[in-house]
Amino acid sequence: MRSTVPRLIAAAIVGGVLCSLLTAVPAQASTQVLALATSIEQVFTNVRNWLFGILAGLATVILTFGGVRYLLANGDPAEVEKAKGAFKSAGWGYGLAALAPLVVEILRGIVGA
Template sequence: MRRAVTRSVAFAVLGAVLLSSLTADAAQASTQVLAIASSVGQVFDNIRNWLVGILAGLATVFLTIGGVRYLMAGGDPGEVEKAKQSFKSAGWGYGLAALAPLVVEILRGIVGA
């Protein structure tokens, strides 16, 4: 019984791999590249958007970790200090995310775009 189940799972996986390899060629033939920027200004806008998104996302992670640590500290001064450090890191992350457009504008001015 166990061998029959293993064999049927193996055939199902093999069939899925074959099916996906057959359909992948057809899907690749009709794809369009959408990531081409039409100007240097658009590249800088994309860089700004990515920087703000990544920095704000990381800051949110640190804020969440700090909040969880603070709630779970139970009065332990070491854990409370670690939570406060996470809050400070989140603040730095949000500050850098707010300054990212300025940094990109400075780079745009240096490049001359």
């Protein structure tokens, strides 16, 4: 009895996936442009904003992870050191995010815009 339950679950999942694939509506081809940059300056501004956002967001996640790890360490020196390492990594991430405008300026100089 135990071996048939996983098989039934797997068969139900496969059946559901097949039904969803067979009944899917094909995508309509469209030429709608969602993001249109009017100038090269706008492109560089968008790159800077995306780079800053991704780096700062990732650093925030790492900082949060390190904080949770520090709280759950319960005095264990190895876990406290791992949490401190996460804090250092988050600091590097915030530092790189702060340098995002400089990176975009260097890129702008290479492109010649």
